[in-house]
Amino acid sequence: MLRNVALKSLRDIRRGFLWWSLGLAGFVALIVSVWPTVHSNPGLNKLAQDYPEALQAFLAFGGAVDYSSPAGYLGIELFSLMVPLLLLVAAIGTGASSIAGEEERGTLELLLANPVSRTKVVLEKTVALVAELVGLGFVLWLSLWIGALLANMDISAGHLAAATLSAVLLALAYGTIAVLLGAATGKRTVAIGLTAAAAVAAYLVNGLAPLVHGLEVPQKLSPFYHYAVGDPLRNGFSFTHMAVLVAIAVVATALAPWFFSRRDVAT
Amino acid sequence: MLCPMAEVIRAEQLTKSYGRHRGIVDVDFSVEAGEVFGYLGPNGAGKSTTIRLLLDLIRPTSGRLSLFGLDSRRDSVAIRKRLGYLPGDLRLYERMTGRELLDYFGHLRGARGQGEQIAERLDLDLERRIKELSRGNRQKVGIAQAFMHEPDLLVLDEPTSGLDPLVQETFYELVAEATQRGGTVFLSSHVLSEVQHMADRVGLIREGRLDLVDSVENLRAAFTHVEATFAEPPPADAFAGVAGLERVEQDGSVVRFALEGEIDALLKALARFHVKALDVREADLEDVFLARYRGERPDAP
Numbered sequence: 180m181l182r183n184v185a186l187k188s189l190r191d192i193r194r195g196f197l198w199w200s201l202g203l204a205g206f207v208a209l210i211v212s213v214w215p216t217v218h219s220n221p222g223l224n225k226l227a228q229d230y231p232e233a234l235q236a237f238l239a240f241g242g243a244v245d246y247s248s249p250a251g252y253l254g255i256e257l258f259s260l261m262v263p264l265l266l267l268v269a270a271i272g273t274g275a276s277s278i279a280g281e282e283e284r285g286t287l288e289l290l291l292a293n294p295v296s297r298t299k300v301v302l303e304k305t306v307a308l309v310a311e312l313v314g315l316g317f318v319l320w321l322s323l324w325i326g327a328l329l330a331n332m333d334i335s336a337g338h339l340a341a342a343t344l345s346a347v348l349l350a351l352a353y354g355t356i357a358v359l360l361g362a363a364t365g366k367r368t369v370a371i372g373l374t375a376a377a378a379v380a381a382y383l384v385n386g387l388a389p390l391v392h393g394l395e396v397p398q399k400l401s402p403f404y405h406y407a408v409g410d411p412l413r414n415g416f417s418f419t420h421m422a423v424l425v426a427i428a429v430v431a432t433a434l435a436p437w438f439f440s441r442r443d444v445a446t
Numbered sequence: 447m448l449c450p451m452a453e454v455i456r457a458e459q460l461t462k463s464y465g466r467h468r469g470i471v472d473v474d475f476s477v478e479a480g481e482v483f484g485y486l487g488p489n490g491a492g493k494s495t496t497i498r499l500l501l502d503l504i505r506p507t508s509g510r511l512s513l514f515g516l517d518s519r520r521d522s523v524a525i526r527k528r529l530g531y532l533p534g535d536l537r538l539y540e541r542m543t544g545r546e547l548l549d550y551f552g553h554l555r556g557a558r559g560q561g562e563q564i565a566e567r568l569d570l571d572l573e574r575r576i577k578e579l580s581r582g583n584r585q586k587v588g589i590a591q592a593f594m595h596e597p598d599l600l601v602l603d604e605p606t607s608g609l610d611p612l613v614q615e616t617f618y619e620l621v622a623e624a625t626q627r628g629g630t631v632f633l634s635s636h637v638l639s640e641v642q643h644m645a646d647r648v649g650l651i652r653e654g655r656l657d658l659v660d661s662v663e664n665l666r667a668a669f670t671h672v673e674a675t676f677a678e679p680p681p682a683d684a685f686a687g688v689a690g691l692e693r694v695e696q697d698g699s700v701v702r703f704a705l706e707g708e709i710d711a712l713l714k715a716l717a718r719f720h721v722k723a724l725d726v727r728e729a730d731l732e733d734v735f736l737a738r739y740r741g742e743r744p745d746a747p
């Protein structure tokens with residue numbers, strides 16, 4: 180595990196990864212275990228469909244608010260807010276720590292005394308971030324799939340995978356932005372704060388767009404729009420929208436070494 | 447000399463300005479292969495700034511800096527392959543053991559090296575987590591990682607801070623072995639006795655400017671330290687006006703002189719009194735610098 184910067188960085192987050200996995204799996208188990216009760220209570224669905232439009236827009240994931248199908252239920256309970264929230268917290272935390280965390284702890288000075296370029300360091304740290312998110316995505320998908328089997332939910336493993344992958348890519352987009360800001364400023368709190376603020380803004384823009392005139396264009400720029408609009412729980416993989424999220428991550432990852440290589444490292 | 451020695455470090459009008467902080471200004475020096483170059487100066491004078499430029503952690507505002515004939519910025523990775531660094535403010539991976547840290551850096555440098563043997567010589571337990579180690583033991587981890595791959599250039603910033611005297615001796619041996627292999631050492635310190643012990647040449651940096659570069663031998667030879675014991679305490683102004691006298695300290699019938707240049711004038715002045723004992727020796731670097739900078743005050747910030 181100490182062969183290179185990427186593996187060493189993964190090793191550093193192994194304990195955190197375990198807790199995140201347990202948390203995600205536990206949360207999925209909780210939500211799935213409630214499904215039989217919700218399913219046998221059609222009144223809940225009627226109630227939800229009477230909700231104000233504004234609330235529905237935030238509640239639903241992709242399509243309309245619908246408590247009667249597994250896809251609708253998992254969308255509302257997991258994928259509209261909690262799953263992206265949890266994955267984003269993990270991704271932004273790891274991303275901001277990648278460079279800025281080591282810099283603030285002072286270990287970056289010794290690491291960069293080794294014959295590794297700054298570009299290599301930031302890229303390997305990004306590889307570790309990708310590996311962490313793919314790992315968490317796998318745990319999430321596995322718990323969903325097992326949970327769906329046990330709870331007799333009529334939803335395919337492929338559609339669960341599509342929704343999970345969308346969430347992972349959304350988290351990756353923000354995680355790499357956090358890497359970029361940490362690499363450019365060397366300050367972890369700046370990286371976390373700015374990335375989180377950008378995510379909240381993008382979330383609100385996407386949620387409010389159906390209600391507010393003039394947000395249609397900004398909505399298309401929101402990563403949350405591309406995360407949800409393909410409705411992956413019902414329709415499966417939507418490669419165009421996933422490509423947008425990947426493109427954000429690629430651009431952020433390409434810019435990070437450029438900024439990092441051009442500045443002084445703090446004492 | 448068989449052949450002209452290769453320059454390992456060359457700084458030309460090297461300048462680094464920070465916003466409000468003082469950096470370094472127009473620093474010129476070169477360090478040749480196989481020598482120990484002592485870089486002296488009070489805290490905040492610019493020692494760490496120079497070192498961080500050598501490591502390409504920070505970038506010069508102007509001027510040129512090359513190591514092994516390579517550009518400090520463009521060829522930094524190639525330079526760092528041949529370099530071992532011990533930071534003055536050593537921060538290690540707290541959750542790793544010493545062995546894991548050496549293992550990690552060994553992989554990054556592509557050389558397993560001598561880390562374990564060095565740790566053994568320093569009496570360092572590699573199995574303990576770094577967060578559990580005392581300051582002195584952390585310093586040993588820092589020394590082991592700096593020396594482990596037998597680098598051509600060692601950049602050592604305040605290397606013996608926190609080490610007990612016995613371990614310091616081992617450290618001096620490690621430095622001596624490195625130079626015997628042909629290695630070069632850039633040693634920053636504010637402990638003059640340590641620099642005197644190890645360095646061939648010294649540079650003195652004050653307020654960001656390199657004041658003087660000379661061999662330790664020359665610097666010490668320029669000054670003489672004389673201690674005279676008189677039968678009776680001489681009058682206080684007995685040696686006023688003696689040529690070359692830099693400093694006089696009287697302690698009853700014992701008087702100590704620091705003297706620049708020839709000793710003749712002082713001897714003739716001493717001869718007027720009844721001298722019971724006389725000790726003449728080369729000055730310490732400490733005397734040299736005290737004499738040279740006596741009475742000067744750093745500019746108020």
